[in-house]
Amino acid sequence: MMPLDPFYPVVDSAAWIAGLLPAGIKLVQLRIKDASAPDLRDEVRRARDLCRAAGARLVLNDHWRLAIDEGIDFIHLGQEDLDGADVPALRRAGIAVGVSTHTHDELDRALSVNPAYVALGPIFPTRLKAMPWVPQGIDRIATWRRVIGDLPLVAIGGITVERAGACLQAGATSVAVVTDIVTSPDPATRCQDWISRTRPAGISRR
Ligand SMILES: Cc1ncc(COP(=O)(O)OP(=O)(O)O)c(N)n1
Numbered sequence: 001m002m003p004l005d006p007f008y009p010v011v012d013s014a015a016w017i018a019g020l021l022p023a024g025i026k027l028v029q030l031r032i033k034d035a036s037a038p039d040l041r042d043e044v045r046r047a048r049d050l051c052r053a054a055g056a057r058l059v060l061n062d063h064w065r066l067a068i069d070e071g072i073d074f075i076h077l078g079q080e081d082l083d084g085a086d087v088p089a090l091r092r093a094g095i096a097v098g099v100s101t102h103t104h105d106e107l108d109r110a111l112s113v114n115p116a117y118v119a120l121g122p123i124f125p126t127r128l129k130a131m132p133w134v135p136q137g138i139d140r141i142a143t144w145r146r147v148i149g150d151l152p153l154v155a156i157g158g159i160t161v162e163r164a165g166a167c168l169q170a171g172a173t174s175v176a177v178v179t180d181i182v183t184s185p186d187p188a189t190r191c192q193d194w195i196s197r198t199r200p201a202g203i204s205r206r
Pocket residue numbers: 010029031061062076077078079081100119120121129154156176
C-alpha cells in the first residue's frame with residue numbers, strides 16, 4: 001500500500017473533487033450523506049474517473065457495496081458502518097478499509113479488521129456533525145500512535161491549516177478536513193496552503 005498523503009480533504013460531491021484536484025490534492029474522501037441511489041452511483045463513478053485521471057487516491061465513505069461494484073479500492077467505515085459491512089467481501093475485492101475511532105474500545109475493534117488506517121477524532125471541536133465525545137486534543141494523537149505502532153493514523157475534527165502541523169508532529173500520518181476547506185472563500189488556494197503546510201512533514205513521516 002502506498003503511503004497516505006498527509007493532506008486528506010473530505011467533500012460531498014464529484015464537483016468538489018473536480019475543483020480541488022487542480023490544486024494538487026492526492027487523497028480525497030467522497031462523503032455523501034443524502035443522495036438518492038442513482039445519483040450516488042453517478043457521483044461515485046465521476047469521482048473515481050476524476051481521481052484516476054489525476055493520479056489521486058479516492059476514499060469512498062460508508063457505501064461499501066458501491067465500492068465493490070464500482071471498483072473503488074478504498075473505503076472509510078465508522079464503527080456503526082462496520083456493523084453492517086461485509087469486511088471479508090471487501091478483502092476479497094482488494095479494498096482497503098479505513099476505520100473511525102474515538103475510544104480505546106473502538107480502537108481495539110478497528111485493529112481487529114486489519115485496517116489500512118485508523119482515524120481519530122474529533123481532535124478539536126467540530127460543527128460538522130454532533131458527536132458524543134469531547135474533543136480528543138493533540139495529546140491523544142500521541143497516545144494512539146503509541147498503541148498502533150506504524151499503522152497510518154488520520155486525525156480529523158476541527159482541524160485548520162494552522163492546526164495541521166501540530167497534529168502531524170504529534171504522530172498523525174494525515175490530517176482530514178471538511179470545514180476549513182469548504183467554507184474558504186477560495187478553496188483551491190486554501191488546499192495549496194494545506195499542501196505546503198503538510199506535505200514536507202508528512203513525507204518524512206510514515
Ligand atoms: C477520515 C475520516 N474519519 C472519520 C470519519 C467519520 O466516519 P463515521 O464515524 O462513519 O461518520 P460519517 O462520516 O459516516 O458521518 C470519516 N468519514 N472520515
